[in-house]
Amino acid sequence: MLLINRPLVQFGLALLTVLALPLFLRSGILASEVLIYALIAAACNLLLGYTGLLSFGQGIFFGLGSYVAGIFLTRYGVPVWMVLIMATLLGAAVATLVGWLSIRRQGVYFVMLTLAFSQLFYFLAYTFSDLTGGDNGLMDVPRPDLGAGPMNNAWSFYIFVAVSFLVLFALMLQATQSTFGRTLIAVRDNEERAAAIGFPVKAFKTAAFAISGAVTAYGGALKAMLIGVAPLANIEHHTSEMILIMTIIGGSTSLFASVIGAAAYMILADVLSQIWPRWLLLLGLALVCVALFLQKGLWGLIEKLWVMFFQKDQSLEKKEAEH
Amino acid sequence: MSPDIALTTRGLGVTYGKFVALADMDLDIRRNSVHSIIGPNGAGKTTMFHALTGRVMPSHGQILLNGTDITKFRDDERVRQGIARSFQVTSLFPTLPVSENLRLAAQGKTPWAALAPWRMAEANRPAMATAAEVMERMNLTAVHNRPAGELSHGQQRRLEVGMAMAAKPSVILMDEPTSGMGVEDIEEMKRLIRDLGRDHTVLFIEHNMGIVMNISDTITVMRLGRKLTEGPPAAVRENPDVQSAYLGSMITGDMA
Amino acid sequence: MTYLFQVLNGIGLGMLYFLLAVGLSIIFGLLQFVNFAHGAFYLLGAYLTYDLVERGMSFWLAMPIAALIVAVVAGVTEALLLRRIYKLPHTFHILVTVGIALFIQELVIILWGPLGGSVAAPDGLNGVVIWGDFIYPKYRLFTIAFTAVLALVLYWALERTRLGAIVRAGSESTENMALLGYDTLRINTVVFAAGAGLAGLAGGLVSPIRGVEPFMGVEALSIAFVVVVIGGMGSYVGALVAGILVGVVQSLMATIWPEGARLMIYIGMASIIVMMPRGLFGRA
Numbered sequence: 001m002l003l004i005n006r007p008l009v010q011f012g013l014a015l016l017t018v019l020a021l022p023l024f025l026r027s028g029i030l031a032s033e034v035l036i037y038a039l040i041a042a043a044c045n046l047l048l049g050y051t052g053l054l055s056f057g058q059g060i061f062f063g064l065g066s067y068v069a070g071i072f073l074t075r076y077g078v079p080v081w082m083v084l085i086m087a088t089l090l091g092a093a094v095a096t097l098v099g100w101l102s103i104r105r106q107g108v109y110f111v112m113l114t115l116a117f118s119q120l121f122y123f124l125a126y127t128f129s130d131l132t133g134g135d136n137g138l139m140d141v142p143r144p145d146l147g148a149g150p151m152n153n154a155w156s157f158y159i160f161v162a163v164s165f166l167v168l169f170a171l172m173l174q175a176t177q178s179t180f181g182r183t184l185i186a187v188r189d190n191e192e193r194a195a196a197i198g199f200p201v202k203a204f205k206t207a208a209f210a211i212s213g214a215v216t217a218y219g220g221a222l223k224a225m226l227i228g229v230a231p232l233a234n235i236e237h238h239t240s241e242m243i244l245i246m247t248i249i250g251g252s253t254s255l256f257a258s259v260i261g262a263a264a265y266m267i268l269a270d271v272l273s274q275i276w277p278r279w280l281l282l283l284g285l286a287l288v289c290v291a292l293f294l295q296k297g298l299w300g301l302i303e304k305l306w307v308m309f310f311q312k313d314q315s316l317e318k319k320e321a322e323h
Numbered sequence: 324m325s326p327d328i329a330l331t332t333r334g335l336g337v338t339y340g341k342f343v344a345l346a347d348m349d350l351d352i353r354r355n356s357v358h359s360i361i362g363p364n365g366a367g368k369t370t371m372f373h374a375l376t377g378r379v380m381p382s383h384g385q386i387l388l389n390g391t392d393i394t395k396f397r398d399d400e401r402v403r404q405g406i407a408r409s410f411q412v413t414s415l416f417p418t419l420p421v422s423e424n425l426r427l428a429a430q431g432k433t434p435w436a437a438l439a440p441w442r443m444a445e446a447n448r449p450a451m452a453t454a455a456e457v458m459e460r461m462n463l464t465a466v467h468n469r470p471a472g473e474l475s476h477g478q479q480r481r482l483e484v485g486m487a488m489a490a491k492p493s494v495i496l497m498d499e500p501t502s503g504m505g506v507e508d509i510e511e512m513k514r515l516i517r518d519l520g521r522d523h524t525v526l527f528i529e530h531n532m533g534i535v536m537n538i539s540d541t542i543t544v545m546r547l548g549r550k551l552t553e554g555p556p557a558a559v560r561e562n563p564d565v566q567s568a569y570l571g572s573m574i575t576g577d578m579a
Numbered sequence: 580m581t582y583l584f585q586v587l588n589g590i591g592l593g594m595l596y597f598l599l600a601v602g603l604s605i606i607f608g609l610l611q612f613v614n615f616a617h618g619a620f621y622l623l624g625a626y627l628t629y630d631l632v633e634r635g636m637s638f639w640l641a642m643p644i645a646a647l648i649v650a651v652v653a654g655v656t657e658a659l660l661l662r663r664i665y666k667l668p669h670t671f672h673i674l675v676t677v678g679i680a681l682f683i684q685e686l687v688i689i690l691w692g693p694l695g696g697s698v699a700a701p702d703g704l705n706g707v708v709i710w711g712d713f714i715y716p717k718y719r720l721f722t723i724a725f726t727a728v729l730a731l732v733l734y735w736a737l738e739r740t741r742l743g744a745i746v747r748a749g750s751e752s753t754e755n756m757a758l759l760g761y762d763t764l765r766i767n768t769v770v771f772a773a774g775a776g777l778a779g780l781a782g783g784l785v786s787p788i789r790g791v792e793p794f795m796g797v798e799a800l801s802i803a804f805v806v807v808v809i810g811g812m813g814s815y816v817g818a819l820v821a822g823i824l825v826g827v828v829q830s831l832m833a834t835i836w837p838e839g840a841r842l843m844i845y846i847g848m849a850s851i852i853v854m855m856p857r858g859l860f861g862r863a
Contacts, residue, residue, distance in 0.1 A: 108613045117845070178444065185418075198431030
């Protein structure tokens with residue numbers, strides 16, 4: 001394994017990102033958003049990169065998390081920590097259901113099913129507007145108050161987001177290194193063989209969905225608190241698509257790849273959308289280029305450069321061992 | 324039932340509509356022996372294989388593994404009961420190292436324990452030990468860190484068999500283990516199967532009679548979905564029915 | 580009476596859904612390629628029809644010309660770009676076609692603005708027919724007749740022509756086609772263009788009913804997916820039956836529970852998946 005893909009190094013890079021963002025970004029909101037999307041892109045990568053499941057339904061869990069935050073913080077005054085736990089558990093539960101139904105089919109059928117489910121949940125949110133606020137969404141979602149007054153300053157909320165990010169990122173790293181994560185990789189590599197040596201493949205895929213959904217819902221709750229709104233847009237097809245694009249652009253060979261993908265997407269979107277509102281046109285072209293020339297994503301590029309400059313010796317050793 | 328019989332079938336049959344793919348198969352596979360099923364193409368070998376692995380549900384008869392009736396068991400349940408298989412077309416985890424392929428195969432015996440996202444893979448010491456043992460025996464220790472997809476064809480076939488062994492099964496089913504191999508690799512594989520038979524129960528199907536002769540303890544010859552004859556290699560070789568079934572062509576092969 | 584009205588509406592809607600889905604389904608059957616830009620071709624067909632009609636062209640001319648332009652655009656895209664990526668895993672098929680869809684959607688906004696517009700029903704088809712108690716918009720009646728004829732033509736083309744036979748053989752196995760000595764590259768382009776053209780035609784056909792707006796493609800894509808999931812991928816009959824089923828359910832629900840009409844489609848889909856994972860007409 002490349003040095004930069006080792007779990008401790010990956011965590012170190014995540015920590016570095018958390019420390020570096022405030023130095024480079026002027027907006028605490030944007031910095032928090034980068035970390036939130038980095039978290040949910042990593043959760044998406046758990047499915048895409050580690051299990052081989054391309055889910056178009058991540059927006060379901062994201063939207064769900066923000067609705068839980070919106071509903072229970074504004075209407076019932078439930079404490080923040082409990083709301084976050086509720087969002088996480090509900091995300092896991094719904095992801096289990098959606099995952100279990102979708103993995104009944106494989107390959108592209110699976111992808112189409114997740115997309116159709118994301119539409120189902122969108123219309124669910126749209127139809128039951130008493131609960132979700134429909135088109136308007138839920139307003140005035142408060143930020144957490146940890147004894148020192150509400151975090152009106154975006155940078156103080158950034159600290160809260162950063163701690164969440166680091167803890168969940170570490171847990172996901174642990175999951176990918178565990179016997180569970182290693183079995184997921186086996187399922188991705190050769191599902192038929194994984195079943196033939198005795199693994200209940202469906203249970204593993206469903207569990208991967210549950211973890212991914214839990215983390216994504218947590219991220220959705222954070223996002224609602226950050227901007228103070230739980231909008232219908234969070235559960236839209238467009239959100240699912242964006243999460244997936246970040247993940248693929250980042251690359252699927254390590255979890256930190258998703259952090260890179262999310263950061264690149266969010267920061268470029270922020271810059272470009274101020275210059276030209278139709279910047280999505282360029283994004284469309286960029287996606288085609290990634291598929292043609294950068295199939296391992298930005299992280300794949302970084303891996304290549306790393307080997308070129310720092311681990312030449314290792315690739316040499318490998319060649320010698322082959323002789 | 325005799326305790327040295329690992330796998331038994333009685334009156335096993337598979338029919339597809341009116342087509343009888345397999346009929347009246349009675350087999351007794353002795354423990355720690357190499358038992359081969361041979362027959363020309365279309366003899367029903369593959370159907371027999373699938374009926375044993377659970378990929379095809381038998382229409383008639385019974386399958387007993389160590390005295391337990393597994394006729395109705397799904398394929399993954401049969402794995403847990405102690406049936407392992409190797410694939411004819413090599414089926415590995417190509418991006419994972421050899422050691423990881425084997426560790427997974429060993430872990431497959433207790434699959435639910437692997438569902439824990441907090442437990443480290445290396446903590447399953449028995450699985451790690453099994454993987455190391457199998458690598459040693461399969462002569463793969465030198466390439467333990469190499470992704471399975473990058474191995475030579477012969478190494479891949481050995482890993483394929485090793486993965487079946489790693490589950491510590493009562494019976495290893497092998498589907499044409501030498502298919503697509505070069506001459507040297509075939510010799511190596513034959514040596515390996517022979518060696519396996521000392522402490523494992525091996526049942527393999529093969530259409531090339533030359534390959535099975537000097538490594539099998541018992542040979543079952545199939546034709547048209549039924550058992551033609553059965554016995555030790557020497558007896559099978561002399562059987563006139565077998566000679567006519569094979570038109571004398573393959574039996575003259577490698578008989579050393 | 581209202582129910583008859585709604586069932587008729589539903590059939591009209593369903594035939595449009597069929598038109599959308601069948602192109603997607605055929606493309607998938609032949610190329611094993613899911614086209615996430617399919618909704619964007621529908622969007623483009625609708626806007627081109629709108630544009631040509633705005634420039635004073637007759638709707639009867641505008642609609643087929645728009646569909647033809649869409650087919651050409653799709654054919655060129657296939658020949659220049661898509662055929663390079665068929666061999667890649669389907670993640671990249673999706674990435675590229677999502678990219679194309681985004682590109683077309685943004686291009687539509689740049690060219691025609693973000694607000695959308697309406698298209699007048701063509702001369703002779705505005706107004707309603709009245710048969711006793713039964714009153715129904717002429718244009719909607721026309722769409723049912725038109726799509727029914729189109730469905731028959733398509734059926735004939737798939738079952739009775741050489742290209743149709745090739746497409747059906749190709750869905751069984753792509754190697755079949757190469758073995759038979761067909762120029763698979765050209766056939767792929769033609770079929771892709773035809774499938775996209777059908778989506779463009781559906782867009783043009785629907786524009787007098789629902790108008791045009793830049794985000795109509797996304798919804799159309801997911802409806803097409805639902806139809807294909809219910810009907811079974813690669814099945815003509817599946818697309819037809821599922822299309823009409825979805826249309827009628829949506830239409831009937833619109834009187835019973837208007838807010839939940841579209842929700843019910845997806846709930847229906849989920850229940851069918853639970854009961855029959857391969858869809859109604861899917862191959863094993």
